Amino acid sequence: MEEFSNIINEHEFAIDTVWVALCAALIFFMEGGFALLEAGFIRRKNAMSIIAKVIVDISFGGIAFFLVGFGVAYGESSGWFAFDIGITKADLGLGLTVSNKLFWFIQLGFAIASISIVSGAIAERMKLWVYAVLVVVFCSILYPMVANWVWNPNGWLFLRGFKDFAGSAAVHAMGGFAALAAALVLGPRIKKYNSDGSANSIPGHNLPLASVGAFILWFGWFGFNPGSSLGAVGNWELIGSVVVNTFLASAAGGVSAMIYTHYRYGKIDITMVINGVLAGLVSITAGCNVVEAGSAIIIGLVAGVLVDIAVLYLDKLKVDDPVGAIAVHGVNGLFGTIAVGLFAIDGGVLFGGGTTLLKTQFLGVFAIAAFAFSLTFITMLLLKRTVGIRITKEEEIAGIDESTFGIDAYNYDE
């Protein structure tokens, strides 16, 4: 019998390893999605610079998350942060059925997704090397601290019962409000806003390329959300619910963005439809494991409208976010986290659970947003006062690709 026990244990680890390794690969592929979506949504002259920034997110951010960040997030925690170098061999207290290293790899995907949100908002005007410094700070300290609060078993939000399954708060609101701070310190692109306060539209240079990115992100989300189960054994019903909720919210976000922009502007805004789909995905990410399918549809419908309202509002505030990252990830990360307090089958206001969970969700997501915003603001300000964060006016007009790389993304002559 003991032999069987060992084999069965080995099988459980194997099944969960297959699940987590492949979900993590899908999550990793989302970096390609971010890069191409952002590249397509900005101008030709900066297309390769934004792809370079996402490569910085992955490579500089990944090594920082390996050397420092993971220890901050999942080390022996004081409740607010930990500090262990590298991937400790000890039991992380998470009941993992995969190796710590594999757990690191899936957590890496979340960390670099969060910073990749920022890369979109600072597009077309930030110095590449200084951005790399921000990436290292973000992936070493800022994101890991929030991950510690939410997912470390000693984290203060974890202990309060804060619910954020795959990271509407810890990944998306975190990235989105860091993006807001970064965009504010950086200031808008030249000629984005007129003296009368109105905004000029700067259309994306290659919308089919942006669509490639969007489809990769949509695909990768089916690793991102169900993969957060961290194992399949014992979770077959959960995984089914998560994928269905994830799909329905994204579809509903697309539907409502299409209808809403048609009625509001007289013409469908196709880039907003893409953002509506993504907003639906962001907003279901916190609660995909605890809401019913019908609630997922409602959450997605709201997200698809909310993203457009948020984009307009940010433009009124003259916050220049070239790809809509703050509206998609920040605002909908906030909304999605709060929505758990409304729609959770167990504890949601609308399901007779009272307001305890809702309050916790509010507290948690505002704490995270405030932390992300203020620490990123300070970091950017420090960088601005020391090394400078913004490329010169000449470089901005010529484009970063020309000034930093000496190339043009497209050479169609021959």
Next chain:
Amino acid sequence: MEEFSNIINEHEFAIDTVWVALCAALIFFMEGGFALLEAGFIRRKNAMSIIAKVIVDISFGGIAFFLVGFGVAYGESSGWFAFDIGITKADLGLGLTVSNKLFWFIQLGFAIASISIVSGAIAERMKLWVYAVLVVVFCSILYPMVANWVWNPNGWLFLRGFKDFAGSAAVHAMGGFAALAAALVLGPRIKKYNSDGSANSIPGHNLPLASVGAFILWFGWFGFNPGSSLGAVGNWELIGSVVVNTFLASAAGGVSAMIYTHYRYGKIDITMVINGVLAGLVSITAGCNVVEAGSAIIIGLVAGVLVDIAVLYLDKLKVDDPVGAIAVHGVNGLFGTIAVGLFAIDGGVLFGGGTTLLKTQFLGVFAIAAFAFSLTFITMLLLKRTVGIRITKEEEIAGIDESTFGIDAYNYDE
């Protein structure tokens, strides 16, 4: 011992959940493949409109398949259709080892693949909102009825022993003949055919983009076909055969299309080679579980030639199918379904099985093609007579992207 039984049962569900969830994710990603392939194969001025139509397939089609379609397909069946709202919790009688919700998600992939075939054939001239109505009808009623016939254990074709493993008939012929009807009612694009009956070639605007789509589809098919096993436990040999047959037929389709177009036209037709690969995939989809590897090669070789002949023939009939969807999916779905009757190891004519299976395959696929064609024809006609299906001549000349969205897919100036 009972404890072991429970654990072993739990493991089986976990293994099959990992398998189906990830195959379903790959199948879902094929929507990106459809969108980009179709966008690349049509003109620049309609590139985003076709991507929008695929987003409509996913979002409107997906919600319709959730609210209505799945119940029609897999509810308590009369043999022809069922009607249960949503995903019932009851046993669907399919011996599933995954949750009903996860089963829904993989079936969703088939449903939206089928309607995405139609989106290609109506490209560059159909009104977007009216197309959304067609999508809802198709994903609520038409496709689910056929899925009921073929895969519901009470379906009339299922009971007759009709063999269509992953849907050459139920998905591809279904979509392809619906596409034929839609293209016929819609009529050809302006200047596609001359008064003497000859056709003008309207080249795709971005063939590398189409190639991105083709590679995504090719990749996704390795979820589509083996994932139709609906579980891995007990299926390790089956899954090996399915992937090898799927690969070999696609490779053979590429080889024969390359050789055939070289000899027929003096120059290789590279877009036809891409379609040859896809035709090979479509044609092996019905029989990938019951034919030998050598037969898969033969089926693929035929498909790669058949697709070119079909494209030419459809042009003679003045059926304007901008991306070749009818030839790839309709004609090769038909061929692939019939090929099962010839090549099935157990029951195929060429393997001494007599003609019973072949007759069933003929009956089934022609019933499906006739149903798809006639019901789509009627739906399109109703829409034409009421709300109108076709954009204005001015809109068609300007392009749908300009007229519906007010944008240009590419802005290379800055």
Next chain:
Amino acid sequence: MEEFSNIINEHEFAIDTVWVALCAALIFFMEGGFALLEAGFIRRKNAMSIIAKVIVDISFGGIAFFLVGFGVAYGESSGWFAFDIGITKADLGLGLTVSNKLFWFIQLGFAIASISIVSGAIAERMKLWVYAVLVVVFCSILYPMVANWVWNPNGWLFLRGFKDFAGSAAVHAMGGFAALAAALVLGPRIKKYNSDGSANSIPGHNLPLASVGAFILWFGWFGFNPGSSLGAVGNWELIGSVVVNTFLASAAGGVSAMIYTHYRYGKIDITMVINGVLAGLVSITAGCNVVEAGSAIIIGLVAGVLVDIAVLYLDKLKVDDPVGAIAVHGVNGLFGTIAVGLFAIDGGVLFGGGTTLLKTQFLGVFAIAAFAFSLTFITMLLLKRTVGIRITKEEEIAGIDESTFGIDAYNYDE
């Protein structure tokens, strides 16, 4: 108890089948990565020709590997090669826990990856049909012989303890040195080198497209390396190590290429950063299962610099490799294989293991590189003397897309 044994055995096969089938699908998708990376890095006028060549790799190469190559690699081996037609049903002596057919499919991915390296180096000037002959020779005989040496349990390098987990030598050095021979026999593109020996830069026509390819390759590598475990049962720790090492080396390659090109040229070379990431991946492929995470970072850092040095050195030798395939795969495949002899925890020089392993690694990879180079050189020379390998000067100036297919990859007019 026997019943339990059977079930447990069945579960093991199911788990490993899920793992290998999905990793193999990811590996297969890398072909899309090769095609798009290569297309983006060359000129517009040849974009579809290189995609066609990768389709030839897959389709002609795949069928050749099915009919002949697999038997040469994994048949009853003499130590140097075997010859069994097709996929034999017998036990291959590898202790497989997946079907022979599924094993064939994952091996196919390695074979066509290897030849796809060659397709990059011969871009823009080789005849398509003659290339197809090279592909068939390579996938029938050349690559399979090397796979036999390294991975067949009777292979002479296998028996000597040569370590090449996922193929830095057998796939990448093999492809890279075949590419070197092919590029040498073919000669440089018109106007690539000046009479004074200096090289002209011929920029890629669509770097975002190349980036799509790079992200697909990066993603697929998380099937390529961990999938080489050929099963998950018993390998949960191994798989965690492999994915972490794979990631870290790629990230380090990106970091070092970015820093190095910035300091060497005053401007970051973004295409070299992409190649640095790929070089990191190639160089960790041999040893990802036997080195520590810190070693993976060092290996990646070296690879990211080495690739740039190699590109420059090849240009001095007037070896025209339009996409840098020889530098990325050949040189870094060599380096990565040797690095195992330095960094292997068990047997590496730097870990007190003495020089035995290092010598074996040297011997093995130089044998493979010499074999790949000389046999490809002879094959290309034979083809040159008989049917001719190079397109005419007029065709080269017009572009292969125009001369072979009669098309333009992009048609942006309408």
